[in-house]
Amino acid sequence: MTTRTASARYEGFGKDGKGWMSTQSGVLDSSRYGFGTRFEDEPGTNPEELIAAAHAGCFTMALSFALARAGFSDGTLNTRAAVTLDKQGEGFAITRSELTLDADVPAIDKDEFERLANEAKANCPVSKLLTAEIGLTIQLAGRARNDG
Template identity: 45%
Template sequence: MPAKGHAEWNGDLKSGSGTFTAGDSIDGAFSFKSRFEEGPGANPEQLIGAAHAACFSMAFSNALSEAGHVPDSVVTDAVVTLRLLDDGPTITKIALTTTGKVPGIEDAQFQEIAAAAKAGCPVSKALAGVGEITLEATLAS
């Protein structure tokens, strides 16, 4: 099933503004200030972070289940770092932080499965050009 996204930008970079739609129901506004400063609105990096967190959570849950440890929950946050480099704005790091409530699993196996899920999730693969993608995985009791 193809996933849809749409965006429109009006005006120049610094004073213009844009809107986006993800799928049929997620939408928002973005601007230079929301992306490069601390202005109101969304930005593409937030969408990338949400996509990565969602994809990883699903992949991790699936891998845990396939290993015989169906999770009660997997909660993931993603922090996407955008830096201005010599060749322009670049996503330099994505830090994934996940907590899984998984009955009957030892931490070593939990960590091994988490690392494999990070490497194998489709969004991680799509973001392979990002210099650093880290993962901090915590097994909740």
């Protein structure tokens, strides 16, 4: 079993508060976050951006391993995740994570690639964690398909 940790500290409250996030690995070390980094364009990070990074990374690695198991050893996978934060009642909810995949995998059949990509979407640990709708747009050698 693997456990990874992160921490958040917030001083003050609401829009006037200021926060910092750190990760066990040190990749984030007191990285700034707050209202301005979450809802405006201030420098820093925010939870949705970090979830998007986690989902993109998890899905891409899951697909990479699926391709390796299927016998493919060469290619490139580029994934963008867009996490949507919507107002719901008095609060907010993450309602969607949209994955956009641009791939170059020589000699793969389109149907096999789409099957492997959709299995990776459904089975990567971050996808399993998220209860929001998870979409996937695939770009393979100039062909696009949305399997929302």
